[in-house]
Amino acid sequence: MGTLRQSGLLAGEALKRAFVARARALGFDSVRIARPDAIPLAPERLRAWLAEGRHGAMEWMAETAERRSDPRTLWPEVRSVILLGLNYGPSGDPLAALGLKDHGAISVYARNRDYHDVIKGKLKEAAGLLAAKGGADVKVFVDTAPVMEKPLAQAAGLGWQGKHTVLVSREFGSWLFLGAIFTTADLPADAPERDRCGSCRRCLDICPTDAFPAPYQLDARRCISYLTIEHKGHIPEDLRRGIGNRIFGCDDCLAVCPWNKFAQTAREARLVQRDDLAALPLDALARLDDPAFRARFAGTPIKRTGRDRFVRNVLIAIGNSGDRRLAEEAERLLDDPSPLVRAMAVWALSRLAPEEIARHASGRRRREEDGEVRAEWDRALAASGAAP
Structure with missing residues (x-):
């Protein structure tokens, strides 16, 4: 520690406090830290999901399964995993467009700038503090690398994975984008969040295509978000009617979560939903x-x-x-x-x-x-x- 004091570098709790302050100044709404070994059950759950074929045509899920299951496999030097959440809560009813049958409904997350671009820039700025103030190496990830953000986010205390498998926050409901920073800095970890779904089944029961074979299990092959975004081929005939007028993604299971009573409208201007992207005339789109x-x-x-x-x-x-x-x-x-x-x-x-x-x-x-x-x-x- 003497060397650190002489060089002006921070470590431990002091570095964590400085980082959290910087991240919040950049607009992140939640900041928590997990140990890289915090999700020991994730590898087996991932293997079982893949074995059932529930990843559909997302072959990259299977190809990266080993690296995805443990942060230390992806980067052996990692000592702390920082999970950051950015709220993108809508200002109105996210399902209102479903009643406009001659219009196409767009998922809330896609009604403005691409969140990858918005979050990655902020993550890089935040991570810069760890290098400058802590002398640590860093790697930043936004949903484009084999990182299990949701289990890690639960382990870090940002929220818990609901029965629909999406992260739920006591502060922001269903509407959090996640980013991750892997670092060699040894930072104090936060307590994990517990499951708070109780007996509620709203997210399961509302799904138009029955994509949940059981609570906490998702079959992507039946999920409207997968079908309309990831699936590159023809959509099976038996699922088309359930899609309704959803032309990019689906918010049903997110929108009905009771924890959304605590949700807040997005503060980041580039994530505030644009009215012109909420519901679009089908004739013009065709x-x-x-x-x-x-x-x-x-x-x-x-x-x-x-x-x-x-x-x-x-x-x-x-x-x-x-x-x-x-x-x-x-x-x-x-x-x-x-x-x-x-x-x-x-x-x-x-x-x-x-x-x-x-x-x-x-x-x-x-x-x-x-x-x-x-x-x-x-x-x-x-x-x-x-x-x-």
Whole structure:
């Protein structure tokens, strides 16, 4: 310690206090610290989840499982894991857009700037104090590295993983973005948070696609957020109706949590929801080509899905709208270059104007080279009573 005092460096509780003050000055709403060995049960739970195939097509989850299960495997030198939360609570009802059937509902987290960009800059600034004041090495992570942020956040006391597997905070409800800083600094750890869900099942019961096989278990293959954001292929037919008009993500299980009575509106301006992204007209979205899509959603998380997957989602919402006027948007996309789009155009048209399917199938079904699109035509024709 003599060397530290002579050099002006901080350590232990003093360094922790200085860091917390800096992090809060940068806008972080919660700051807690966990030991790198604080989640001993996580590896087995992760292996079981992967063995069930509940990660869907997210192969990177399996490929990084070993590094993901223990912070020390990812970085052997780590001595403390700092978990930071940034509140993105909405100012109004996050589910209000679900009642606008001719509009597409966007998840609250995507209604402004991409949180990765917002948080990473703040994390780097905060981590700089550990290097300057503590002489420590650091690594920062925002949902892009094999780090189990939610179990670590519970171990650090930020909140607990609810029955919907998402972190719940006594102060901010369901609305916390998480970032992590790994450091060689030996900082005092905080006490873990306990589970406070009790007998409540609201998050489980509201799920439109039954994505929770049991409390605290999520099957991503049935999760609307996974299907509309991560899933790159055709969305299974039996799940489409449950998607409703959700075109990017889903907030149902988060929004109904009783702990949201303590939630607060986001303070960070770049995370305050933009009204123009809460509910978007489906007809306008269906007409987006790739350049228009990129321009419309530049800087938001929506851009990363790409135009084809996004319009696939829009067509599912159109098919669920019950609005016959939107059938012309589906008709126009029957010849789209993307098979993802063509297939969902067939499905949407079959839902809104089944009597038109046979006429539109003429020639198109025979010329179609994509097997999934042909199968969509066959199902639509059979449902309408016409022979394939």
